[in-house]
Amino acid sequence: MANFLIVEARFYSHLNDMLIAGAKAALESGGHSSEVVTVPGALEIPGAIAMAAESGRYDGFVAIGVVIRGETYHFEIVAGESARAIMALTMDGIPIGNGILTTENEAQALVRADPTQKNKGGEAAQAAMRMLELQNQFA
Numbered sequence: 001m002a003n004f005l006i007v008e009a010r011f012y013s014h015l016n017d018m019l020i021a022g023a024k025a026a027l028e029s030g031g032h033s034s035e036v037v038t039v040p041g042a043l044e045i046p047g048a049i050a051m052a053a054e055s056g057r058y059d060g061f062v063a064i065g066v067v068i069r070g071e072t073y074h075f076e077i078v079a080g081e082s083a084r085a086i087m088a089l090t091m092d093g094i095p096i097g098n099g100i101l102t103t104e105n106e107a108q109a110l111v112r113a114d115p116t117q118k119n120k121g122g123e124a125a126q127a128a129m130r131m132l133e134l135q136n137q138f139a
């Protein structure tokens with residue numbers, strides 16, 4: 001059994017609840033435990049993962065959040081930079097699944113957050129579990 005940390009940016013609570021439900025269900029199906037911590041926004045997720053990874057208390061990580069386009073360029077920054085920083089951590093060998101939704105509107109996010117539809121939270125958890133498997137395989 002491995003211990004996963006779900007790092008969520010709680011910008012849209014109802015969507016995060018669905019994403020986390022999907023992620024937890026996938027992790028439990030894999031026989032793993034999980035904890036959840038909350039950060040202010042998607043831009044803070046990579047830093048929180050880096051800090052938690054340094055603690056040595058977690059085997060893998062699932063990033064959960066929702067970024068919905070507004071009126072300004074900020075969407076590109078939040079969506080792009082959170083993904084870029086998470087990818088950088090992955091390249092450092094930290095098992096992470098990215099479940100941060102980046103959508104044009106809430107309707108798109110709802111379909112992707114819902115575990116009975118596109119279940120992107122569960123998908124991110126599956127990715128994190130697979131990356132941990134690979135880390136162990138290559139160790």
Ligand SMILES: Nc1c(NC[C@H](O)[C@H](O)[C@H](O)CO)[nH]c(=O)[nH]c1=O
Nearest residue numbers: 009011040041042043065066067068
């Ligand atoms: N607009 C969204 C944000 N913005 C906040 C940033 O992520 C960050 O917390 C802030 O710039 C302070 O550093 N975050 C989301 O997760 N989702 C959004 O739609």
Ligand SMILES: CC(=O)[C@@H](O)COP(=O)(O)O
Nearest residue numbers: 068069070071072074075
């Ligand atoms: C993704 C965002 O940052 C967005 O929620 C912010 O909206 P706006 O660009 O209208 O300030």
